Amino acid sequence: MTYTFKIEHTRIPKQKPATDQLGFGKIFTDHMFILDYTEGQGWHDGRIVPYQPILLDPSAMVFHYGQTVFEGMKAYITVNGEVSLFRPERNFARLNASNARLCIPTIDEELALEALKQLVKLDRDWIPTAENTSLYIRPFIIATEPYLGVSPSKKYQFIIIMSPVGSYYAEGINPVKILVEKQYVRAVAGGTGEAKTGGNYASSLKAQEVAAKEGYAQTLWLDGRENEYVEEVGSMNIFFKINGTVVTPALNGSILPGITRDSMLQVLRKHNIPVQERRISITEIIEAHKQGTLEESFGTGTAAVISPIGQLKFEGTEYVINNGEIGEVAQLLYDTLTGIQYGKLEDVYSWTVIVK
Amino acid sequence: MTYTFKIEHTRIPKQKPATDQLGFGKIFTDHMFILDYTEGQGWHDGRIVPYQPILLDPSAMVFHYGQTVFEGMKAYITVNGEVSLFRPERNFARLNASNARLCIPTIDEELALEALKQLVKLDRDWIPTAENTSLYIRPFIIATEPYLGVSPSKKYQFIIIMSPVGSYYAEGINPVKILVEKQYVRAVAGGTGEAKTGGNYASSLKAQEVAAKEGYAQTLWLDGRENEYVEEVGSMNIFFKINGTVVTPALNGSILPGITRDSMLQVLRKHNIPVQERRISITEIIEAHKQGTLEESFGTGTAAVISPIGQLKFEGTEYVINNGEIGEVAQLLYDTLTGIQYGKLEDVYSWTVIVK
Numbered sequence: 001m002t003y004t005f006k007i008e009h010t011r012i013p014k015q016k017p018a019t020d021q022l023g024f025g026k027i028f029t030d031h032m033f034i035l036d037y038t039e040g041q042g043w044h045d046g047r048i049v050p051y052q053p054i055l056l057d058p059s060a061m062v063f064h065y066g067q068t069v070f071e072g073m074k075a076y077i078t079v080n081g082e083v084s085l086f087r088p089e090r091n092f093a094r095l096n097a098s099n100a101r102l103c104i105p106t107i108d109e110e111l112a113l114e115a116l117k118q119l120v121k122l123d124r125d126w127i128p129t130a131e132n133t134s135l136y137i138r139p140f141i142i143a144t145e146p147y148l149g150v151s152p153s154k155k156y157q158f159i160i161i162m163s164p165v166g167s168y169y170a171e172g173i174n175p176v177k178i179l180v181e182k183q184y185v186r187a188v189a190g191g192t193g194e195a196k197t198g199g200n201y202a203s204s205l206k207a208q209e210v211a212a213k214e215g216y217a218q219t220l221w222l223d224g225r226e227n228e229y230v231e232e233v234g235s236m237n238i239f240f241k242i243n244g245t246v247v248t249p250a251l252n253g254s255i256l257p258g259i260t261r262d263s264m265l266q267v268l269r270k271h272n273i274p275v276q277e278r279r280i281s282i283t284e285i286i287e288a289h290k291q292g293t294l295e296e297s298f299g300t301g302t303a304a305v306i307s308p309i310g311q312l313k314f315e316g317t318e319y320v321i322n323n324g325e326i327g328e329v330a331q332l333l334y335d336t337l338t339g340i341q342y343g344k345l346e347d348v349y350s351w352t353v354i355v356k
Numbered sequence: 357m358t359y360t361f362k363i364e365h366t367r368i369p370k371q372k373p374a375t376d377q378l379g380f381g382k383i384f385t386d387h388m389f390i391l392d393y394t395e396g397q398g399w400h401d402g403r404i405v406p407y408q409p410i411l412l413d414p415s416a417m418v419f420h421y422g423q424t425v426f427e428g429m430k431a432y433i434t435v436n437g438e439v440s441l442f443r444p445e446r447n448f449a450r451l452n453a454s455n456a457r458l459c460i461p462t463i464d465e466e467l468a469l470e471a472l473k474q475l476v477k478l479d480r481d482w483i484p485t486a487e488n489t490s491l492y493i494r495p496f497i498i499a500t501e502p503y504l505g506v507s508p509s510k511k512y513q514f515i516i517i518m519s520p521v522g523s524y525y526a527e528g529i530n531p532v533k534i535l536v537e538k539q540y541v542r543a544v545a546g547g548t549g550e551a552k553t554g555g556n557y558a559s560s561l562k563a564q565e566v567a568a569k570e571g572y573a574q575t576l577w578l579d580g581r582e583n584e585y586v587e588e589v590g591s592m593n594i595f596f597k598i599n600g601t602v603v604t605p606a607l608n609g610s611i612l613p614g615i616t617r618d619s620m621l622q623v624l625r626k627h628n629i630p631v632q633e634r635r636i637s638i639t640e641i642i643e644a645h646k647q648g649t650l651e652e653s654f655g656t657g658t659a660a661v662i663s664p665i666g667q668l669k670f671e672g673t674e675y676v677i678n679n680g681e682i683g684e685v686a687q688l689l690y691d692t693l694t695g696i697q698y699g700k701l702e703d704v705y706s707w708t709v710i711v712k
């Protein structure tokens with residue numbers, strides 16, 4: 001099926017940033033995609049327009065009741081000079097899963113992917129080319145009906161914006177120190193933890209602030225029922241290598257089903273590295289550390305691909321993991337994913353989508 | 357202390373709605389209040405301007421990470437023709453409590469109250485005068501920094517908008533049917549349940565949809581840890597009268613500290629009606645119903661004041677309360693609060709703030 005979108009080109013192209021000024025999520029490309037939803041009419045009027053502010057009534061529901069969902073993915077310039085997306089169809093499928101939880105009407109995933117391809121093609125020159133740089137892509141949906149009643153909105157906007165981003169590890173992969181959080185909870189069974197929605201991130205800010213004050217980079221979240229089972233780290237999924245087996249919390253409804261997480265699991269299985277998706281308690285982690293079998297730990301997500309954990313602090317005690325260095329498995333996974341993303345390795349998993 | 361705000365009057369006053377077209381939260385007055393926050397500068401540039409759309413970058417954090425808080429209160433025209441606010445200083449205190457949980461800088465509560473008074477005075481003619489109508493007031497704060505990093509915003513807007521609203525009970529107080537929710541969870545200890553923030557409301561929509569499909573008006577929320585202890589009903593606090601004693605869940609961190617709830621407790625104590633704030637399980641409620649001691653139940657909040665519960669459905673069984681009629685205590689509380697709000701009863705609690 002072919003989708004045709006109206007395209008309004010910018011008249012004032014912005015200056016592109018130098019590689020060393022990229023950072024993350026502060027600079028945006030020349031264009032954006034917008035799709036409107038109106039009850040009774042469905043999603044309509046998909047269009048590419050110059051990057052521009054959004055005009056909303058102050059009573060628009062997004063300002064009051066948090067009915068939002070979003071996604072995060074990247075476009076890469078491969079070593080062959082092609083434009084590559086990494087499993088974008090999975091992001092739009094997850095966006096629809098989030099929509100279902102938040103009572104937002106589902107989008108046409110094919111249409112969304114086609115819109116993204118056209119937008120990326122139009123702003124192709126914004127994809128940075130220096131090593132390990134990329135174009136961060138942020139599709140999101142906001143409830144726009146001007147109404148203060150607590151009910152699903154009758155109007156929405158689906159928007160895609162894009163931001164050129166620098167190398168996450170400009171100075172080499174640096175393992176981080178993580179604080180295990182016992183007071184604040186990110187999500188609970190029956191809540192919105194497995195949806196990518198604003199409220200999950202808003203509720204995480206306080207614990208993040210506490211961790212930062214103590215000199216820790218991120219929070220390790222435990223479950224909301226028993227404050228005992230490991231869920232995520234910051235806004236990443238988490239993995240542990242214990243006595244040769246890689247363990248990650250099973251998707252239980254309160255954990256985000258990460259696309260990087262899923263990709264890691266596939267790579268691990270392909271390499272015949274023992275892997276388990278199961279419930280894992282903080283007590284088990286600490287016990288493994290005491291017995292010398294906690295060999296590695298790392299977070300996984302779109303931004304960093306892998307973020308090795310060099311130290312955990314739990315109930316006042318610090319536990320150093322793998323001498324605070326990146327482990328072999330983390331390095332293998334990082335090299336494999338980035339290798340495929342930048343076209344340096346053969347994509348035996350059929351993950352990449354080349355934008356022609 | 358005196359606060360002076362720049363006032364820009366509307367040039368095109370809108371037509372005011374007829375009493376029978378008021379509804380809730382769809383019509384807004386001629387003016388709004390805006391206060392900006394910029395890191396390093398603090399809150400600044402408080403101003404009253406014509407009611408108008410907000411212009412925000414599509415990367416503004418409110419669209420992505422749900423960093424929002426809000427309040428809800430009302431202005432009334434009393435039987436003496438005065439303009440009365442009900443405990444507004446409590447709303448701004450709670451707004452600041454929500455701010456603290458959401459890592460939003462606190463506001464000057466005196467300034468906020470003064471801004472509200474000036475705004476209400478300016479749009480005084482928008483307060484409807486028909487019986488049990490009022491002006492609904494919505495102060496809210498949104499994170500406006502254009503940045504996709506997950507961290508507290510460095511820019512915010514505090515805004516007050518106002519909406520004339522009709523009588524909640526135009527056809528008399530009508531008890532509602534409530535579905536006890538076992539699958540979805542509104543909030544959990546350690547989460548954001550006691551803050552008035554968008555994410556709590558976004559996460560409630562799905563259960564509300566399920567309840568509506570089964571013909572129920574609202575969801576009765578149980579706690580997120582054990583799915584056993586009663587927390588709230590819809591977006592109201594909940595009360596039960598069991599064997600002559602009025603019981604409401606104690607504020608435990610995941611329950612909204614309702615200002616109507618607090619007012620009800622004061623009225624009950626003044627009338628020497630036995631009252632308990634404590635943990636209360638759904639098992640106890642059902643048991644009391646079976647023994648014939650569940651005499652009343654009702655929700656309390658700004659919109660309805662009191663919403664009597666005529667029927668509970670739990671695990672497939674329906675439990676009718678007080679023959680589906682409003683109870684004596686609910687009626688007393690409703691009459692007392694609305695009596696004070698509209699100046700029909702002496703305000704022995706010093707709750708009302710008259711706008712001169």
